[in-house]
Amino acid sequence: MIKRILILTSLILQFCFLHAGIVVLNGLTHSYKVESGKVYKGKIAIENTSVNPQNVKIYLQDFTYQANGTTHYAALHTNSRTNGDWIKLNTNLVTLKGKEKTEIFYEITVPDKSVDPGSYWSVIIVEPVEDIKPTNDKPGVNITSVIRYAIQVITDYDAEKAKPDLKFEGVKIEKQDKKQVAKIAIANQGNLYCRPTASIEIYNRNTGEKIGNFSGLAMGLLPQTSKTFDIDISKVPPGQYKAVIITTDEDENAFALNVELEVKND
Structure with missing residues (x-):
């Protein structure tokens, strides 16, 4: 039985190698x-x-x-x-x-x-x-x-003589790979390629207490295109929140948006 398993494993490895x-x-x-x-x-x-x-x-x-x-x-x-x-x-x-x-x-x-x-x-x-x-x-x-x-x-x-012009197109919270993820759609309406980052500051809706600051990865954004930037907010407990979403390009030009968020249990 062990010999058969070894032969099968060898064949699988050879198949993967030959078809790389x-x-x-x-x-x-x-x-x-x-x-x-x-x-x-x-x-x-x-x-x-x-x-x-x-x-x-x-x-x-x-x-x-x-x-x-x-x-x-x-x-x-x-x-x-x-x-x-x-x-x-x-x-x-x-x-x-x-x-x-x-x-x-x-x-x-x-x-x-x-x-x-x-x-x-x-x-x-x-x-x-x-x-x-x-x-x-x-x-x-x-x-x-x-x-x-x-x-x-x-x-x-x-x-x-050119510059990016970043705009927010939408924000939503989704469950992804067992994580709560803020999905932020950002468009570059300018005429210059850039690599912006997105972050989100989350506050208690009633007390104003800051819950945390969360960031995502930088991504390239060509003129007249848009991408969805994912930010893991799994550490935020379920509830209603106020938030400030900020996107910054390489020249530290910042664009901000105030939103209200709901983080659900499921």
Whole structure:
């Protein structure tokens, strides 16, 4: 029985190892402060963690997201602040041997003319290409899911003349992974990318006594997009509260909102 378990475990490990895929080694956000007419160079480092060869295609798309969880990938020029035309890839297809690493290079050529200050962006998609293998078992086409990566390339042009403009879109308390979580939707209505943090100060509704100050993680927020910032408030007992929600960007520009909250038992 023990021998069978060991054999089964070995087979599972081999299966996972053989079916590992492409990974990006140097981050999914590449940011640049750029000037008119200048050229900037970047690279994307990838690795094939499988023992099998893997084809990978590389291409550009526009990209945006909203606090309701929707993420949109679209053809270039869908976004009015795309920098897709500024970016040139050195290749659109690479083949990696098993366990091989490689680098994909790109150049950003900023237009030699004045453009509106602020952030421009697009994403470089790195997508493994699965070989189509016919099967005699059943009619039709077999579909194999693959993981693709979207590397944001953000260019801040004349950034000193631009700024983020953070606004609160909504606040709610939800049970998540057995925790009480304040979910705060924040939009960037400005024209500059930023990485804001959100915090919440909670007070007793009747006495005004401060119950606590709770913070979440910083997240990137592109212009005209929004995200939901999660803050764990599990230490707050059930009840009715007053609260001040504060979001702060890297330049310590702060935006605040007074709200009333109800923390429930369930």
